[in-house]
Amino acid sequence: MTARVFLESVDPWINWDWLSTHIPLVLGALGEHVELTAIALATGLVISVPLGVAAHRSGGLRLAVLGFFGAFYTIPSLALFALLIPFTHLSGTTAEIPLIGYNVLILVRNVLVGLDAVPRDVLDAADGMGYRPLPRLLRVELPLALPSIFAGLRVATVSTIGIVTITALIGLGGLGSLIDKGLVENFHTPLVVATILSIALALVADLLVAGAQRVAVPWARPV
Amino acid sequence: MHRTRASLWLLAALAALAMVAAACGGTSGGGTTAKGTIVVGGFKFPESSILAQIYGQALAHDGYTVQYKLNLGTREVVAPALKNGDIDLYPGYAATDLEYWNNKAGEATGDASATTAKLNSHIQSQGLIALTPSKAVDQNAFAVTKETQQKFNLSKLSDLAPIGSQLVLGAGPECPTRPYCLPGLQTTYGIHFKDFKALDTDGPATRAAFKNGTIQVGLVFSSDGDLNDLGLVVLQDDKHLEAADNVVPILRQKVATDEVKNLLDKIDAALTTADLVDMNSQASTQHKDPDAIAKAYLEKHNYFS
Numbered sequence: 001m002t003a004r005v006f007l008e009s010v011d012p013w014i015n016w017d018w019l020s021t022h023i024p025l026v027l028g029a030l031g032e033h034v035e036l037t038a039i040a041l042a043t044g045l046v047i048s049v050p051l052g053v054a055a056h057r058s059g060g061l062r063l064a065v066l067g068f069f070g071a072f073y074t075i076p077s078l079a080l081f082a083l084l085i086p087f088t089h090l091s092g093t094t095a096e097i098p099l100i101g102y103n104v105l106i107l108v109r110n111v112l113v114g115l116d117a118v119p120r121d122v123l124d125a126a127d128g129m130g131y132r133p134l135p136r137l138l139r140v141e142l143p144l145a146l147p148s149i150f151a152g153l154r155v156a157t158v159s160t161i162g163i164v165t166i167t168a169l170i171g172l173g174g175l176g177s178l179i180d181k182g183l184v185e186n187f188h189t190p191l192v193v194a195t196i197l198s199i200a201l202a203l204v205a206d207l208l209v210a211g212a213q214r215v216a217v218p219w220a221r222p223v
Numbered sequence: 224m225h226r227t228r229a230s231l232w233l234l235a236a237l238a239a240l241a242m243v244a245a246a247c248g249g250t251s252g253g254g255t256t257a258k259g260t261i262v263v264g265g266f267k268f269p270e271s272s273i274l275a276q277i278y279g280q281a282l283a284h285d286g287y288t289v290q291y292k293l294n295l296g297t298r299e300v301v302a303p304a305l306k307n308g309d310i311d312l313y314p315g316y317a318a319t320d321l322e323y324w325n326n327k328a329g330e331a332t333g334d335a336s337a338t339t340a341k342l343n344s345h346i347q348s349q350g351l352i353a354l355t356p357s358k359a360v361d362q363n364a365f366a367v368t369k370e371t372q373q374k375f376n377l378s379k380l381s382d383l384a385p386i387g388s389q390l391v392l393g394a395g396p397e398c399p400t401r402p403y404c405l406p407g408l409q410t411t412y413g414i415h416f417k418d419f420k421a422l423d424t425d426g427p428a429t430r431a432a433f434k435n436g437t438i439q440v441g442l443v444f445s446s447d448g449d450l451n452d453l454g455l456v457v458l459q460d461d462k463h464l465e466a467a468d469n470v471v472p473i474l475r476q477k478v479a480t481d482e483v484k485n486l487l488d489k490i491d492a493a494l495t496t497a498d499l500v501d502m503n504s505q506a507s508t509q510h511k512d513p514d515a516i517a518k519a520y521l522e523k524h525n526y527f528s
Contacts, residue, residue: 018510078299085303090292090310168267169296177294184268185507 015189030197033174036164039096041157044103052111069105077166095167102163103156110152114145147220150213157209161202258286261478264301264310265293269506269513270361270446270499274314276517278472278487281526285486298323305475306349315473317342317356318466333463339471353473354484357491359499362468363403364445366455371439379459380412387414393429393438396421407464445496448503493524
């Protein structure tokens with residue numbers, strides 16, 4: 001009934017026989033990992049941009065938003081799942097709520113910082129050119145905030161790929177389910193395979209977001 | 224200007240793409256049969272997955288539509304899922320489940336039936352029921368090597384009382400203060416060991432100490448998959464010192480029809496701790512999948528014929 005630390009065993013790093021017969025299991029875990037990450041990032045972005053814009057306008061809201069999501073970040077995931085299951089069941093929704101919440105803290109902060117950094121004289125120039133508030137936001141402020149938003153998106157992407165593993169507590173977890181399997185069964189192969197795939201996924205995702213940033217914000221080269 | 228507008232669209236498109244990718248991954252539900260659907264849950268360790276598969280495959284053979292929610296973290300997750308119907312049943316352990324559902328009131332004893340009756344008194348009002356406990360147990364146990372067993376002709380813990388002064392006990396460092404360990408062995412069984420070595424609970428240190436003869440008696444888990452490979456024999460806890468962690472299915476009363484109860488009771492009545500050791504060994508040393516192990520077990524015991 002317990003996970004045990006690795007014994008000095010003859011278990012190879014990768015057992016190719018097991019791996020060759022469990023390709024669907026590994027691909028399924030990888031697919032689930034990508035799915036959980038993609039929903040968390042997309043929803044996080046959809047929530048964060050308007051919330052960041054609103055918080056940028058109102059100092060009270062800024063404190064409330066950063067305070068709320070900062071506090072949310074400190075709730076242990078096990079406690080959160082136990083609280084959510086009576087309402088949202090053993091479902092993808094229960095898995096996504098903490099992931100999205102963690103993302104929003106990162107993203108909303110970067111939206112805010114990006115908007116804060118738009119120079120006053122640029123705004124004055126836009127006003128002088130006759131921009132009304134909404135077009136000014138869409139065509140001047142948000143484009144200038146994009147490098148900061150993309151920077152947040154890159155941090156959120158890589159951190160979500162790592163954090164997705166906590167959803168193994170409710171039977172999901174993506175690659176985290178393989179890592180747990182390796183730990184519980186004292187079996188290297190799923191552990192090693194999942195770790196390699198997780199690193200590869202983070203690298204590919206980071207490159208994709210960096211590439212998107214290069215296309216979207218050609219004047220600011222991503223680091 | 225066009226460029227910046229395009230970049231915003233790109234960001235939106237990225238978000239939309241991610242959402243579409245996510246939506247494509249939805250799972251399709253299975254059809255239902257006349258007997259209805261039962262969702263079997265399980266904890267995140269091989270033995271629990273195997274037991275869940277044994278129950279589930281037997282129910283499926285009997286005509287139920289069975290779905291699985293396995294590898295769930297802990298009772299903190301499983302209990303609310305059972306209460307709200309996300310799962311209908313899980314393989315529980317009498318003493319551990321009693322102590323969970325009674326908020327650690329310390330009511331569990333070494334008597335499996337009494338412990339299960341107590342468990343039922345706590346969960347019945349919540350629409351749940353625990354069935355008849357199996358004699359198969361996954362709990363703290365004391366093991367000796369085959370050589371020691373043969374040398375002293377041992378089968379149960381009481382046999383150690385007259386010869387305890389010749390033997391060394393190895394267990395976790397907390398053993399001398401825990402009622403189920405050294406104090407219990409002294410008061411319940413009258414065993415006084417020559418010495419006690421603080422090691423670990425069924426871990427590498429205990430194994431090494433068995434191997435080089437530092438200890439003759441050690442604390443292990445009764446259903447551990449590598450007991451046979453290590454040449455260890457578990458002594459029967461004939462005076463019920465250990466809390467009875469017998470395997471017992473815990474169900475929602477809604478699905479606990481006589482037919483389901485009879486089927487699960489029949490499985491649990493036949494299941495032994497030796498079966499658990501054997502199946503855990505297939506999982507931990509041969510890395511077989513829980514569904515295949517369960518299927519082989521049910522086939523071997525003619526549940527499918």
